[in-house]
Amino acid sequence: MPEFLYIHIPFCIRKCLYCDFFSVPYDESLAKAYIDTLCKELILKKDYAKSLKSIYIGGGTPSLLPDECFIQLFRCFRDNFHLSSSPEITVEANPGTVNESTITTLLSLSVNRLSIGIQSFHNDELRTLGRIHTSDNALQTVELTRRAGMGNFSIDLIYGIPGQTMDSWHQSISETIRLSPTHISTYELTLEEKTPLYELIQSDEINPPSPPFIKGGTWGFSNKIRMPDEELILEMYNHAIDFLTACGYEHYEVSNFTLPGFRCMHNLNYWDRGEYIGVGAGAHSFVSGLRSINSEDVNNYIEHLNNGTIPESESTKLTTLDTVKEFIFLGLRKTEGIIINKLPPFIPPLARWDRGGCYSLLNACSELVDDGYLEIENGNLRLTKKGLVISNTVIVKLFERLM
Amino acid sequence: MNKNIRNFSIIAHIDHGKSTLADRLLEYTGALSAQEMTEQVLDSMDLERERGITIKAHAVRLLYKADNGNDYILNLIDTPGHVDFSYEVSRSLASCEGALLVVDASQGVEAQTLANAYLAIEHNLEIVPVINKIDLPSASPEKTKEQIEDAIGIDCSDAILASAKEGIGTKEILEAIVKKIPSPKGESTKPLKALIFDSWFDNYQGVIVLVRVFDGKVKAGKKIKPMATGSVFEVSQVGIFSPKMELVESLSSGEVGYIIAGIKSVTDTKIGDTITDVDNPAQEPCPGYKDIKPMVFCGLYPTTPHHYENLRDALNKLRLNDSSFIYEPETSLALGFGFRCGFLGLLHMEIIKERLEREFSLSLLSTAPTVVYRVTKTNREILYIENPSLLPEKYETTEEPFVATTILAPKDFIGPILDLCQEKRGVQKSFTFIGKDRIKVEYELPLNEILWDFYDRLKSLSKGYASMDYEFLGYRESNLVKLNILLNGEVVDALSLIVHKDKAYYKGRELTERLKEIIPRQMFEVLIQAAIGNKIIARESVRALRKDVIAKCYGGDITRKRKLLEKQKEGKKRMKKVGKVELPQEAFLAVLKVK
Numbered sequence: 001m002p003e004f005l006y007i008h009i010p011f012c013i014r015k016c017l018y019c020d021f022f023s024v025p026y027d028e029s030l031a032k033a034y035i036d037t038l039c040k041e042l043i044l045k046k047d048y049a050k051s052l053k054s055i056y057i058g059g060g061t062p063s064l065l066p067d068e069c070f071i072q073l074f075r076c077f078r079d080n081f082h083l084s085s086s087p088e089i090t091v092e093a094n095p096g097t098v099n100e101s102t103i104t105t106l107l108s109l110s111v112n113r114l115s116i117g118i119q120s121f122h123n124d125e126l127r128t129l130g131r132i133h134t135s136d137n138a139l140q141t142v143e144l145t146r147r148a149g150m151g152n153f154s155i156d157l158i159y160g161i162p163g164q165t166m167d168s169w170h171q172s173i174s175e176t177i178r179l180s181p182t183h184i185s186t187y188e189l190t191l192e193e194k195t196p197l198y199e200l201i202q203s204d205e206i207n208p209p210s211p212p213f214i215k216g217g218t219w220g221f222s223n224k225i226r227m228p229d230e231e232l233i234l235e236m237y238n239h240a241i242d243f244l245t246a247c248g249y250e251h252y253e254v255s256n257f258t259l260p261g262f263r264c265m266h267n268l269n270y271w272d273r274g275e276y277i278g279v280g281a282g283a284h285s286f287v288s289g290l291r292s293i294n295s296e297d298v299n300n301y302i303e304h305l306n307n308g309t310i311p312e313s314e315s316t317k318l319t320t321l322d323t324v325k326e327f328i329f330l331g332l333r334k335t336e337g338i339i340i341n342k343l344p345p346f347i348p349p350l351a352r353w354d355r356g357g358c359y360s361l362l363n364a365c366s367e368l369v370d371d372g373y374l375e376i377e378n379g380n381l382r383l384t385k386k387g388l389v390i391s392n393t394v395i396v397k398l399f400e401r402l403m
Numbered sequence: 404m405n406k407n408i409r410n411f412s413i414i415a416h417i418d419h420g421k422s423t424l425a426d427r428l429l430e431y432t433g434a435l436s437a438q439e440m441t442e443q444v445l446d447s448m449d450l451e452r453e454r455g456i457t458i459k460a461h462a463v464r465l466l467y468k469a470d471n472g473n474d475y476i477l478n479l480i481d482t483p484g485h486v487d488f489s490y491e492v493s494r495s496l497a498s499c500e501g502a503l504l505v506v507d508a509s510q511g512v513e514a515q516t517l518a519n520a521y522l523a524i525e526h527n528l529e530i531v532p533v534i535n536k537i538d539l540p541s542a543s544p545e546k547t548k549e550q551i552e553d554a555i556g557i558d559c560s561d562a563i564l565a566s567a568k569e570g571i572g573t574k575e576i577l578e579a580i581v582k583k584i585p586s587p588k589g590e591s592t593k594p595l596k597a598l599i600f601d602s603w604f605d606n607y608q609g610v611i612v613l614v615r616v617f618d619g620k621v622k623a624g625k626k627i628k629p630m631a632t633g634s635v636f637e638v639s640q641v642g643i644f645s646p647k648m649e650l651v652e653s654l655s656s657g658e659v660g661y662i663i664a665g666i667k668s669v670t671d672t673k674i675g676d677t678i679t680d681v682d683n684p685a686q687e688p689c690p691g692y693k694d695i696k697p698m699v700f701c702g703l704y705p706t707t708p709h710h711y712e713n714l715r716d717a718l719n720k721l722r723l724n725d726s727s728f729i730y731e732p733e734t735s736l737a738l739g740f741g742f743r744c745g746f747l748g749l750l751h752m753e754i755i756k757e758r759l760e761r762e763f764s765l766s767l768l769s770t771a772p773t774v775v776y777r778v779t780k781t782n783r784e785i786l787y788i789e790n791p792s793l794l795p796e797k798y799e800t801t802e803e804p805f806v807a808t809t810i811l812a813p814k815d816f817i818g819p820i821l822d823l824c825q826e827k828r829g830v831q832k833s834f835t836f837i838g839k840d841r842i843k844v845e846y847e848l849p850l851n852e853i854l855w856d857f858y859d860r861l862k863s864l865s866k867g868y869a870s871m872d873y874e875f876l877g878y879r880e881s882n883l884v885k886l887n888i889l890l891n892g893e894v895v896d897a898l899s900l901i902v903h904k905d906k907a908y909y910k911g912r913e914l915t916e917r918l919k920e921i922i923p924r925q926m927f928e929v930l931i932q933a934a935i936g937n938k939i940i941a942r943e944s945v946r947a948l949r950k951d952v953i954a955k956c957y958g959g960d961i962t963r964k965r966k967l968l969e970k971q972k973e974g975k976k977r978m979k980k981v982g983k984v985e986l987p988q989e990a991f992l993a994v995l996k997v998k
Contacts, residue, residue, distance in 0.1 A: 006958055188954040234950050255954055270958050284959040291962055316962055325965055333956060373926070392951040393926060396972045 002287055003053040004269045005081070007038060007073070008280030009062040010298060013097065017130030017200070020192035022282045022296040023060045033302055034281075035069045039076040040305040041279045041294075046080035048277050048287055054088040054266040058115075063093035067105040074109040088265045090115055095141040096133035103148035113264075114145055114153040115185075121175040122168050125161045128225065129189075130196070142179045152262065154183035159236040161189050162201070162225040169236045170243070177247050182262035186240045187255050188233060201227055234389060254333050254388065271330045291316045320346060321403060328361075328402075329395045337382025364401035368394060405657040406586045410478045410615065411531075412495055414523060415505035416513035416870060417485070420535040424505060424567035424576075425463075425479060431573045432465040432477070434645055461601070462613050462659045463646045469581045477580055478659035480600065480615075486518070486872050487748030490695045491727075493522055494600040494675045497691055498615030498659065501529035501584030503576065504551070508534045508542035508564075512550040512837060513870035514811045520555045529584045530555075532562035533576060538569045546838060554837045587617075587657035595619030595680040597654070597662075598689045599629065602672040604723040608640075610666035614678060615659050617689060622653035626681035627664060630688040634671050635681050636664035669726045697729055697745025698804065698850065698875065699752055700789040702770035702897060703759070704741030706977060706988075710765060711740050717763035718742060721755060728755055733790065737897040737981040738768065743790055746772075749854055768979055770897045771994040774851045777802040777878045792896035794885040796936075801901075802878040804850040807832070810861065812869035814842050819864040827852035828903065847876060849903075886911055888918070889932040889939075890984045897981075900994050910994075911941040917993045919943040922986060929984050 011026040011034075024030075055077065070091075077083070090113040091106055106114070118138040120126050126134065133141075145153055155176050159169050176184060191198050204224065228236075241251050249257035253271060256264070269276060278285040282296035292315035295301050304311035318326070324346075331338035340361070365381065368374045373387030373394045387394045415421040428434075465477040482495040496502065502523045506516055523530055532551055534544045548559035563579060565572025589596075597614035605611050614621075621627065625638045642650045643660040654660045666672055674695075677688035705714050718730045728751065733743040746752040752772055759765050776788040779799040788794050794801075808829070812820055814836075821844070824831070829846040837843050853873065861869050884907050888898035898918075902910050911933030918931050922945050933941040956964050978985040 188952075190954050230950055237950075254952060254956075267957060270956070270961065276958055278958060282959070284961070286958070286961075293959075322965065325968070326961065329965065329968055330956070330961065371926070388952065390926060390948050390951040392953060392968060392971060393948055396968055396975065399968065399972050400975065 002049050002275035002277050003051060003084070004266055004274060004276040005049065005052050005055045005077075006266075006276055006278045006280075006283060007055065007057045007062075008278065008283040008294075009034075009057060009059040009065060010281050010296075011059065011064055012061045013064065013132050015130070017128070017197040018189060018192065018195055020195050021060070024298055026061070026064050028066065030298065031065060031069060034298060035065070035072055037302045037305045038073060038280055040308075041310060042076050042080055044305075044308075044310060045277055045279065049081060051082045051084045052077075052087055053084050054090070054269070055083075056089075056266040057091045059092055061094045061097055062091050063097045063102060067101060070105055070109055088113055090264070090266060092117065093141065093145075094133065095137040098141050098144070100144050100148055103145055103150055107148060107150055111150075112152055114150050115156065115183075116141060116145070116153055116181075117156045118142075118176070119156060119158045120161065120164075120168075121172045122164075125158075125164055125168065125172075128162055129158065139179075142181075152182050154185060154264070155179065155181045157184065157186045157240075158189050159186060159240065160228055160233040162227055164228060164236075166232070166235060166239065170239065173240060173243055177244070182259045183264060184244060184249060184257045185255050186237075186244075186257070188237065189227075191227065200225060237389065252335050254391070268334070271333050273326050273330050289318060291318065324402065325399060328398060332381075332383050332391060332395060335382060337380045340376075340379050340381055361402070364398055367401075368397060374398075405589070407473060408476045408478065408587055408657045409501065409580050409584045410480065410499045410587055410657070410659055411501045411503060411580055411584055412480045412482050412499050412523075412528075413503045413505055414482060414492075414496075414516075414519035415535075416507070416510070416515040416519075419505050419507040419510065419513070419516070420567045421505055424503070424533070424535065424565070425481065427567045427570055427573050428465060428477075428479060428577065429463065429646065431570075431577065432467050434463060434465050461646075462644060464643045464659070467577055467581070470578060471581075475581055476658075477577070480659065482519075485748070485750050486515070486874075487746075487751045489518070489522070489874065490693060490747075491601070491674055492519065493526070493691065494598065496523055496526045496528060497675075497689065498598055498600045499526075499528055500587055501531060501580065503531050503533050503580070504555075504557075505533045505535050506547055506551060508537050508544045508547050509539050511547050511841065512554050512811065514809050514872040515870060517554060517809060517811065517843070518872040518874075520557075524555075530557050531576070531579045531583055532557060532559050533572070534562050534564050535567055537564045538566040538571065550838045550841060554843065589617045589656035591618070591620050591656040593618035593656070594683045594685040595621055595625075595627070595678065596685040596689060597621060597678040599672055599674055599676050599678060601674060602669045602726075604669055608663050610663075610669055610672055610723075612662045612664070612666070612672045612678070613659070614654070614662055616654050616656055618656050618685065619680065619683075620653050620655045621662060621678070621680075627662070627678050628681050628684075629672055629676040629678055630685075631673060631676040631692055631694070632671050636666055636671075638662055638664045668723050670722070673726055695727055695747070697727070697747060697775075699748055699772045699774060699854065700743055700745045701752060701772040702733060702735060702738065702741050702790065703730075703744050703756070704735065704738040704768045704770075704897075704979075706766040706768050706979065708739050713763065714742065714759070714765055714767070717759050717765060718744070720763075721758060725755070727751070735770075735792075735897045737895045738770075738979060741768075745775075745789065766977070768988055768991060770991050771900065772854060773901065774804050774849075774854065776883065776901055788901070791885060791901045792899040794883075794899075794901055800880050801883040803881045803883060805847050805876045805879045806850045806853065806873040807876050808846045808848050808853065808871060808873040810844050810846070810869055810871045811837065812842060812844075812865050814840050816865035816869060817842050817844070820844070820861065820869060823857070823860055823864060824848065827857060848873075849879075849881065850875075851901075884935050886914075887934045888914065889930075889934060890981060890986075891927075891930050892932075893982050894934075895981050895986075897991055898994070907935055908940050911935070914994060915941040915943040918990055919945055921989045921993055922984070924948040925983075925985060927983070 010023045012023045089111045091111050092115045094117045121135045123134050244257045245251055251257050252263055275286045281298045281301040283294045285292050292312045295311035295313045301311055365374050375384050383391055413421045461481045463479045467475045467477050480495050480498055482492045504520055534547050537544055544564055548562055551559050563572050563575045596618040597616045599612055599614055601613040602610055623638050628635045640663040641654050675692040679685045705711055727747050730742045730744040734740055773791055778786045778788055778801050781799050824846045827848055829848040832845040835843050882904040883901050884904050886900050886902050886907055887894045915931045915933050922929055928947045929945040931943045932939050953964055978987050
């Protein structure tokens, strides 16, 4: 049974230029109706879990919600779910949307982890991303988080931003370390199709089209913006790994770093291919071997639950082959890799898997191990540093040999 | 009886309206009602219709009551419209006494008009000129007539003005067929002599042979044999196409129809062969039979090795229906097990490849098409090289096939066309005006040079106005060398090609540059080299893949990211692994894109 609960809050003040997630403009009355609806879905799903090890409230921008919404939501958790002895409870917060009272409220509700979307400490880079905050806003948010007594927080950073340099990236990492978060995520900026940033990069325009839910947005660029060179991005990534590791942060997943003892349990569950309950518009669930998605449309979501049904827009029944693939590509995201002995019995490490002519995992990786893209140590199969940066290619090769 | 039969073909340049005219004749004579008419009945294969060309010849019997009150049997024998099939065209024409020469009134005389008209004259056919598409605003019938008279030398004073599309002139055409085209000669009492002008394999009835009976008579129960191959068969059925298949009691001298005789493969019924009576054989076969040889070869390989058997079965099935294409197993170091296949020409090759992929759901990899080179070894032994990688290290002489090429174009475009022929190692043989503003040039060109982009370039140089046709001349000595391509130091046999020495450096450079664009980045650097013998003449490299990683993967991303990886894996399925390097199909055809 799943022991992990994800709550999706699809509201933002405005959409960032690079974001392809579903979100709608924040509106207090809609948010309140939405929280009521979340509670309805939680009640319908209360028997899905025996005991919860983690709750993660993500978005969108959950920190936009008024305090009473959090109070209502947590009351609903208590009334319907059993929490394990020391659950990890995370809320995502964006600078510029958090005040002292928010943090105090969250702490009083036993939230014990904050994930702060800072992205950069350079205002020009933040502008390029279309973020609503400034570097000062970010510092203030961290300051009040700490002052309120929330010592366990994570900071998100982005590299590969148009205009970013090695120096500016180094400064952002240094500034982050100075704030001594327990956890740091560094994401390469991924240019997703159908985002304003993508359109801007593809076209010859200097100014981005006004992003959704803002009228007359005026943040033109003075020059045509370009994605940084591949080699520079690679250098930024390697620098983050080297520097953060040197500062005592453990690199435990492709994009995640932590001080000892502060790994994000909730996210590790995804990479271990554990089950989870998702609640909210557009939330994904993995329950009883079935992956499903709730309808993204907030109004549709509310309407359905008013009628007592959960609006699932899609659900995927996984074949054995899909399952094997998931174990591999998710597991290899962790630097410790896949613990071979913990794989389910249908992925035999050595014997040939005869259904569908699937070879054993170890046979399939032997050449990739010989060529130095994968390594096997103490029963763990993992990507080497050389394999990590081209992990998709390595994984696809492994798929080809397995199937 | 014979005097009321007329056997005729329609000859035309592509798109001059041959199929539409055939439809109109069928409709007018009531062979098919307007409702039954699916457009262009004679082009029955899907592929033919899609490409707008006629590949296989067919024969249809039309019944026509002429103005003189007599009933006539008109046998329309359709001809393929592409130079790849010129032998088949010649056999269809040999089965006729006359031909309608259809020329588009706005386009005028084109290269295939000439080639087909000359062929008809060679066969002593009565030619009835038809100026088609006179309804078009750009039509200029007088100019077109003048061009026909100039270029072909036939009188056009009573050429029929027609529009097949609008049904104009249909009756006049039918009357002219009756009046101008002679009735067939021949004796029903003589020993059987029937010319095969088409044959195909039918899943239910075996091989169906289309014949023109010159002498004698054939009916069910007779023992027959094709004279060139000599196997004996017993006729089970004879009939005609109306255009529906209809049984008749017999086919006699002068008539056109089909024979079914329990024949298992079209290799027994080669086009141009003569069928005769086993018990009372003809002395001589009909003249003009040739065992035609494929001109263009390529290697066909399954993209996944375990489809080898499926490919062999599919080739075998297609061969049942097409004796002009051949195949034999070959092994490539780079591509594994496959087949070396020979075709009449590039179009023929494209058609077979497309049918293999479409009708047999095969995923194929083909090497670049090549002509057949003739090599004399130092010991005087002669080799025919159909696969460039097999060119021996030492030889006395190398020869390549040459073709006589005829190009027609408006005079404004002639400059660049001459430059193109020059570039392709052509030797000019003639230069003549046809009418006031069209020019006909004849060149002798190596077949190899006109195989791939020549026609496309000719078309684009002339804004589509130039047309061309060619015929095989023979082998001529040429200074040829083998150009090898090496990937990370290993020769890839499937990428080897034979080139003229003067062009080798240029081609080597172009080819490595092109391969650099085509070969995707891999986990390691890929070094691409071109070499003549041991001498490296060009070098490029594809940088190793540096970064390919999914930045973010949480609960909501898993299915999407799995699909992303699967897509990446699918993309690789179509690649062929040569050593450790993965090559897309385009790599093997890259040589074609090099000028």
